[in-house]
Each structure stands twice: as C-alpha cells, then as structure tokens.
Amino acid sequence: MKRVLVLLLAVALTAAACGGHKSSAGKKGAVTISNEQGTTWTCGFNPFNSDVNFLSAGTVYEQLTFVNGLKSGQTTNWLASSYKWSNANKTLSFTIRKGVKWTDGKPLTAADVLFTFNLIKKFPALDLNASWAVLKSVTQKGDQIVVEFKTAAVPYFYYIADQTPIVPQHIWSKIANPVTYKDPHPTGSGPFKMASCSPQVIKYQKNSGYWQKGKPTIETVYYPAFTSNDPANQQLASGKAQWGSQFIPNIKAFYLNKSKNNHYWFPPTVNVSVFINLTDPILKDVAVRKAMAYAIDRQKVAEVGEYGYEPASNQTGIVTPTFASWLDPTLAKQVTYNPQKAIAILQAAGYKKKGDLFYTPDGKPLSFTMINIGGYSDWVASAQIVQQNLKAIGIKITPENLSSTTYDADNYSGKFQLSYNGNLSGGPAPYYELRQLLYSKNSAPIGKNASTNWERYINPAVDKLIDSYAATADPAKQHEIVRRLQKAMVTDIPVIPVTEGVDWYQYNTKDITGWVTEQNPYAQPAAYVYPDWAVVLMNLKPKT
Helix, strand or coil, X not given: CCCCECCCCCCCCCHHHHCCCCCCCCCCCEEEEECCCCCCCCCCCCCCCXXXXXXXXXXXXXXXXXXXXXXXXXXXXXXXXXXEEECCCCEEEEEECCCCECCCCCECCHHHXXXXXHHHHHCHHHCCCCHHHCXXXXXXXXXXXXXXXXCCCHHHHHHHHHCCCCCCHHHHCCCCCCCCCCCCCCCCCCCEEEEEECCCEEEXXXXXXXXXXXXXXXXXXXXXXXXXXXXXXXXXXXXXXXEECCCCCCHHHHCHHHCCCEEECCCEEEEEEEEECCCCCCCCCHXXXXXXXXXXXXXXXXXXXXXXXXXXXXXXXXXXXCCHHHCCHHHHCCCCCCHHHHHHHHHHCCCEEECCEEECCCCCECEEEEEEECCCHHHHHHHHHHHHHHHHXXXXXEEEEECHHHHHHHHHHCCCCXXXXXCCCCCCCHHHHHHHHHCHHHCCXXXXXXXXXXXXXXXXXXXXXXXXXXXXXCHHHHHHHHXXXXXXXXXXXXXXXXXXXECCCEEECCCEECCCCCCCCCCCCCCECCCHHHHHHHHCEECC
16 A cells, blocks of 8 residues: 555645645646655665665666556566566566666666576565565576576566566675665666655656657656645645545545546555564464454444545455455455454453453453554554454554654564554455465564565465465466465454555646556556556656
C-alpha cells in the first residue's frame, strides 16, 4: 500500500503543505505528486534500500523487463531487448539492449547487469526478494546475460526481470559498503534524473538522452514531502498536485466535487494486515493469534476506517476481485468475525479473565503495543477499531503512532509486538504476496532487517510449498499450492489480513493526459509502486 506508492511529485507546495515552495499547477510539462509518506526526505536514493528505493527504482534505475501486475503479468521488454526460457524453465537468457547510456554518458552494457546480480549476491542485505535463494549462477555471454536457476523457476521472472534495478558498475564497484550507501546523487539510465533534493521536496528532471526516443514528454516532476494526509489532500483537491496516491476521507465531497478534472481509481492489490511478532513469548501461541483473528471486525474497519474504499480482507490473504479465481471460499469462511468464539478459544487454551482483561496461566496480561504510521489518518482510524475489537474480548492494545522512518526501521528489525502494516508490494499473482509473508528466507533474526517476513514466520513445510510453486508452470499445480498456502494462513495465523489494500490513485486531467484508467490499466497507478510509476510518467503528456 504505502511503499508500493510511488511517483514523482510536486513542485513545491504552499507553506501550509511543506515549507512554501511553488506548485506545478499551470506549468506546462510539470507534474507534482501528492503521496504522503509521514516523513521528510532523507535525500537517499539507494535502489536496494527498502526505505527509499521507491524514489529511484523505475525513474532513475531501470529494470530488464516491465511486468504489469494488473494485466496478469503482461511483459514489455525494457533494458533487455528480448528474453528466452530454456532447459525446462531452469535457464533464462536476456539480450541486453544496445545504445542505452547512463546519465553520465557512459554506455550501459551486459557487464553492468552481471555486476548488479553479483552485487546483491555478495551483499545479501541488498537482495530484497531473496533472489539468490533460487539462483544457481548468472553469467555473461557477449551481450547476453544467462540466469541459471537451481530448479524450474518461472514465477521468479518477476523478481529477476522487473524487481531488480540495474546499477552502473563503474560507480557501484567503488562503493565500500553498498548496504549503508546513501546514493545522494544517483546515476541511472532511466527517463528522469534526480535534479535536487531537500527534506521538503525532490525535483526530477527529464533525461534528455533517454534511450526511448521522444520520451518522456513531461519535463519536471516534483515530489513534496508530507508528514500528514491533510495538506497533501488539499494540494490534490485544489489541483496544485496532479497525481495523488493516498487516502482521502469523503472523497466525493472533498475531491471529486471540487473539479470535473479530478478523478480516482482504487484497484485492490495487496492486504493491509496486523503483523504479529511470532518471537513474542505470548504471541507465539497460535491460540492468542487465532482469538485475535476472530475478534477483528474486518467489515467495520473497511467501512469506517477506510470509508468503504478498501474491501474487507479474509484470513486466506487472497485479494478479491483481483485474484478471485485463486480463492478457496471454504477456507475464507473459516475465520470470520465471532467475538464469542475468540473468548472461547482463549479460555480453552488456559487463559483466565480478571476484570476486563485475559491473563496467561502465570499471571501476565494479554496487553500489547501496536505500531502504526501516525501520518496515515486512515490507518490510525482503522487501528483504533482493531483496538476496540480486541478490548471487547479482553486483549489490551496500546497504539504507537510513529514517524514513517521509525516505523519502517522497527518493522524490518522486528522491534514490535503488533504492527498495522500494508507495505508489501505483491505481484501479478497471489503467490507473490504470500511468498513475501511466509517465506523464511525473507525473514531474519530479531535485530536484523527482514525484507518482508516481518512477523518472523518459519515453517519448513511452507517453504517447500513456495519452492515447489516456483518449480512448476502448470496452472493447476500452482493453484493447488496457493490453496495450501491459504490453509497455512488460516491454521497458523502468522498475520491477520484486515482490509484489501488498494492502489491509492487520484489524477487531474486539466493539463495532463495519458493517465492510467480502469479501461486502460497499462501499469499499476499508484505513485509508490515501482517501476510502474516511471511507466506512468512516461505515458503522461501535457495538453497542448
């Protein structure tokens, strides 16, 4: 939801919004992005740092192939002019496009691609999708890059081709520690260059030497930093920002009715969930987690906390209608809102109620903190409903509304008991989100950064299922594996999906054309989704 946010932004905004810079409204060829992140900018653009990679992946650093998750994984050749599977889907060969240059004028070659994959192998913290868990080797043969997998691995194409930003060897080979490298002045191959950055606003400028001739037509992108929704929403409603990727309460009255040029579309893509720290001595008990799953009124959270914009989730983790064909409806009905059943589960597990609160057999209260991003008004409201739901069955929740920076750091390092979180990126099938949630190789010991498996779920049988999915291209077998992953979600309750996170997307058509629409979903439309946000920017054109 949030990190899947993306897109460049806004020419600096009014003083009330972020420090008094000007807006791009009325400026031909300029786009301002209003995408509230809950923090000011650190001016770091490392494409392998999950805190900031959405600011450079796609726009500055490009991918081999673009994969459209809204069109069942439809591919478009990018830095690779072609690709080919062979060896029973164990070998993937990319032909690297000729004539591409880095913004410092040096040529981009297959050697840069090989270097990038060796870099994330040498420094596993950079391998955000655990690609080297399935890779056997990556080699260069002239202008070709040959990727060898340990087993058949068709689903991993998305991670290798779309989610691995390619960096220049002549620069990154000189960086002593790329894990901590800030990358304040990124040199990429993409359609935009980072022109300037302050804590208040990032300015991107068109790459005049871009390899896709005639693109982009947008000259400047402004990305202001917002620490709360309200000023960002005001910029959108007024038309000072043209591209929005955030929650707007009462969107019809506040946004649509302000101008005939204001539009929105919210396609569901991933879940917003309560992540549960499975190393906690109380929360590691599945009975406690199951009671919590029964106690949360997902429908109320969707209707009240999210104003009905986000549908209620189900415990399987399958987002509908986007991936409805994958859903096991029987499993989806097993864990639904039932506070009396939640109480019965706790009692049967030996927990005793004293007053309004349940206690463990050795006298410890079922009382937990839940971190959240304080600047996300919808998440704060939704988390309050979860808090009320759990209070009703005898579990106390104390919210901690943090800055985005602190929140991210605490999630990655496991410094939380509960976390209200929707920052997974998903992919072109439900397998990808479930892999991010459940694959042990995406986890890490407490204190070390986990890329996505923030709850620290480790189940060898589930790992085997995830690996087996990657080894087959048979749709029937893939559906059966996903059904068994749904079973693990319902049985183990590693996380509790609450609402179906949508791509928040608002757009203004007064001066700009070429926007993604429901009728033409050529990319995911949220500005925080990479590399899609760059594809959107490349399709935008100023009205003449």
